[in-house]
Amino acid sequence: MEPSGTLDSLAQELRVFRPLPQLVVEANVNPQELTAYRRQAEHDPLGYWEEAADELDWYKKWDRVLDDSNAPFYRWFPGARCNIVYNCLDRHIETANKNKLALIWEGEPGDSRKFTYYELYREVNRFAGALRTLGVGKGDRVVIYMPPLPEAVIAMLACARIGAVHALVFAGFSAKALRSRIRDVDARLVVTADGFYRNGQIIKLKPIVDEALVGGCADCVDSVVVVHRAKVETDMQEGRDFWYDDVVRRERREAPAEVMEAGDPLFLLHTSGTTGAPKVVSHCHGGYMVGVNRTLNHVFDIKPTDIFWCTADLGWITGHSAVVYGPLLAGTTTLIYEGHPNYPQADRMWHIVSKYGVTIFYTAPTLIRMLMRFGPQYPRMHDLSTLRILGTVGEPIGPETWLWFYRHIGRGECPLLDTWWQTETGMFMISPLPISLLKPGSVTRALPGVAVDVVDREGNSVPEGKGGLLVVTKPWPAMMTGVYGEDGEAQYRQAFARFPGKYLAGDVAKRDEDGFLWIQGRADDVLNIAGHRLGTAELENAFRAHPAVAEAAVIGVPDKIKGEAAKAFIILNPGFAGTVELMVELQNHMRKELGPVAAIKSVEFRDELPRTKSGKILRRVLKSRETGEDPGDLSMLDDESEQAG
Ligand code: WTA
Numbered sequence: 001m002e003p004s005g006t007l008d009s010l011a012q013e014l015r016v017f018r019p020l021p022q023l024v025v026e027a028n029v030n031p032q033e034l035t036a037y038r039r040q041a042e043h044d045p046l047g048y049w050e051e052a053a054d055e056l057d058w059y060k061k062w063d064r065v066l067d068d069s070n071a072p073f074y075r076w077f078p079g080a081r082c083n084i085v086y087n088c089l090d091r092h093i094e095t096a097n098k099n100k101l102a103l104i105w106e107g108e109p110g111d112s113r114k115f116t117y118y119e120l121y122r123e124v125n126r127f128a129g130a131l132r133t134l135g136v137g138k139g140d141r142v143v144i145y146m147p148p149l150p151e152a153v154i155a156m157l158a159c160a161r162i163g164a165v166h167a168l169v170f171a172g173f174s175a176k177a178l179r180s181r182i183r184d185v186d187a188r189l190v191v192t193a194d195g196f197y198r199n200g201q202i203i204k205l206k207p208i209v210d211e212a213l214v215g216g217c218a219d220c221v222d223s224v225v226v227v228h229r230a231k232v233e234t235d236m237q238e239g240r241d242f243w244y245d246d247v248v249r250r251e252r253r254e255a256p257a258e259v260m261e262a263g264d265p266l267f268l269l270h271t272s273g274t275t276g277a278p279k280v281v282s283h284c285h286g287g288y289m290v291g292v293n294r295t296l297n298h299v300f301d302i303k304p305t306d307i308f309w310c311t312a313d314l315g316w317i318t319g320h321s322a323v324v325y326g327p328l329l330a331g332t333t334t335l336i337y338e339g340h341p342n343y344p345q346a347d348r349m350w351h352i353v354s355k356y357g358v359t360i361f362y363t364a365p366t367l368i369r370m371l372m373r374f375g376p377q378y379p380r381m382h383d384l385s386t387l388r389i390l391g392t393v394g395e396p397i398g399p400e401t402w403l404w405f406y407r408h409i410g411r412g413e414c415p416l417l418d419t420w421w422q423t424e425t426g427m428f429m430i431s432p433l434p435i436s437l438l439k440p441g442s443v444t445r446a447l448p449g450v451a452v453d454v455v456d457r458e459g460n461s462v463p464e465g466k467g468g469l470l471v472v473t474k475p476w477p478a479m480m481t482g483v484y485g486e487d488g489e490a491q492y493r494q495a496f497a498r499f500p501g502k503y504l505a506g507d508v509a510k511r512d513e514d515g516f517l518w519i520q521g522r523a524d525d526v527l528n529i530a531g532h533r534l535g536t537a538e539l540e541n542a543f544r545a546h547p548a549v550a551e552a553a554v555i556g557v558p559d560k561i562k563g564e565a566a567k568a569f570i571i572l573n574p575g576f577a578g579t580v581e582l583m584v585e586l587q588n589h590m591r592k593e594l595g596p597v598a599a600i601k602s603v604e605f606r607d608e609l610p611r612t613k614s615g616k617i618l619r620r621v622l623k624s625r626e627t628g629e630d631p632g633d634l635s636m637l638d639d640e641s642e643q644a645g
Pocket of ligand 1: 271272316317392394396397418420422423424443506507519521522614
């Protein structure tokens with residue numbers, strides 16, 4: 001949407017949190033070092049990223065760090081050869097990490113499996129060999145449609161090991177959505193499971209794959225590998241379907257890693273599509289591993305004893321960079337959980353933290369808000385004292401949720417790091433470090449080596465204290481290498497077209513007087529009320545500051561006088577009723593919080609909000625209901641009944 005008028009925000013958050021002195025002393029990157037990194041990255045960004053690349057192993061080093069002769073199609077580390085899996089596994093089994101836990105998995109019924117680096121290496125080799133035996137080779141696309149199981153991680157790494165390109169599809173997608181995603185990437189093989197546990201039930205997965213493959217995809221997909229998880233009756237099509245256990249049993253131990261060009265594709269991934277149809281983004285072996293390794297190590301201050309739990313599903317970029325590749329590159333222990341966060345009750349997450357001694361917990365605001373509704377008595381049931389760092393990603397968290405997470409989960413002692421990044425960026429871009437000053441709800445500053453700006457409609461930097469469009473002004477190593485598909489090149493170019501040489505993130509942000517950045521929401525979602533542009537995040541955060549409100553979504557609806565007016569959809573906390581009195585009270589509350597410009601035309605109380613399967617609020621679905629506009633692609637909608645309604 002075309003921004004016009006001011007993009008300033010109304011809210012001001014004045015609280016500042018400092019790290020505990022002990023934490024600063026123990027941090028891998030101390031304040032002086034951070035300043036030095038920033039200075040180096042500013043004066044010599046390519047030198048900065050070259051040093052980051054030198055921390056990893058390469059078969060052959062680069063001819064140069066960056067080739068920008070065909071911008072915006074940047075090539076990082078041209079001439080270099082590597083394989084990200086060599087750096088995730090082979091490199092570690094030559095060191096003391098060999099017998100360290102790489103992966104902990106907890107099933108919903110409470111079963112658990114653990115893999116050392118050596119064991120994971122062995123499993124990945126076996127499945128890599130099996131994929132080769134099934135005729136999959138370098139450049140072939142493999143769709144992984146799996147619940148969070150160790151085999152999903154193994155399949156990702158096995159593909160990458162042999163140079164095949166994985167494309168994960170979240171296991172909550174329907175047959176129709178799966179079919180179009182298989183087609184989008186022209187997959188040759190699908191890896192799936194018979195079923196899995198979710199909320200105390202078995203969800204069958206294989207029949208969904210069968211349905212997706214009927215007709216359309218049968219010509220491109222020639223094999224399906226099925227992991228035996230739920231042990232349910234499963235139809236297997238002779239010649240096409242194979243049990244995972246059968247195909248790996250035959251394999252020898254070693255399957256050598258394919259030597260890849262740095263820019264060769266590692267994976268394809270659909271964006272979440274909050275504001276339009278999803279794009280199929282591609283990432284590569286070389287630049288991606290350099291960017292992810294450096295930023296994950298810096299932000300989460302990885303120590304040899306950490307247990308790292310990122311709750312994202314593998315099917316999102318967060319699952320790729322912060323569950324699999326980042327933690328394994330860093331040689332830490334990554335944890336995955338199969339099931340529902342509230343099964344059998346609202347303390348499951350905290351039970352897992354205490355059971356395994358999780359030290360770093362990285363999650364999404366939507367999950368925290370859901371758990372907040374159940375109250376602090378659930379985290380209090382468990383010993384969370386092992387936690388030392390918290391993180392969040394995916395949506396603006398807002399001060400209220402931030403403070404709850406910080407106090408009730410982090411005991412007021414763990415730095416809470418709000419990381420801003422995207423499927424397209426591959427790596428963390430804007431984030432504090434554990435040593436940073438924090439303001440609840442702010443993503444703080446760009447990481448060293450990352451150059452961002454907030455600009456007005458003409459592309460000029462806005463002064464401090466003002467809002468505008470978030471752009472990235474210099475290329476970064478883990479940037480997407482392209483967009484896959486017929487219109488891919490045009491879609492890729494579009495991201496750099498509005499302000500030449502700058503990547504338009506599509507988010508609205510504000511830089512405050514101290515230079516801290518605040519993300520206000522997606523630019524397409526921003527409201528224009530009587531010439532004032534208000535971020536959805538800002539309005540929603542203000543709603544959440546009211547004790548009755550658990551969750552809020554705000555959209556703009558046409559208004560004769562103001563051009564646009566705000567309508568709010570509210571989920572109430574337990575014990576509150578959606579009365580007219582409460583509606584009036586909320587309208588007054590908003591006026592008090594943000595001023596008269598934040599007039600809320602109407603409030604609708606709801607039990608649910610339409611969300612993407614990754615938990616982001618899909619405001620365009622609410623909006624299309626109100627205005628009768630076409631809501632666009634709905635395959636990413638979490639509750640399919642919303643589509644019908
Ligand atoms: C939003 C997720 C506020 C933003 C890694 C971005 C955030 C989109 C934050 C990308 C954050 C991500 N604060 N908003 N810390 N992190 N976003 O591709 O709108 O699923 O453009 O990548 O999520 O979502 P994606």
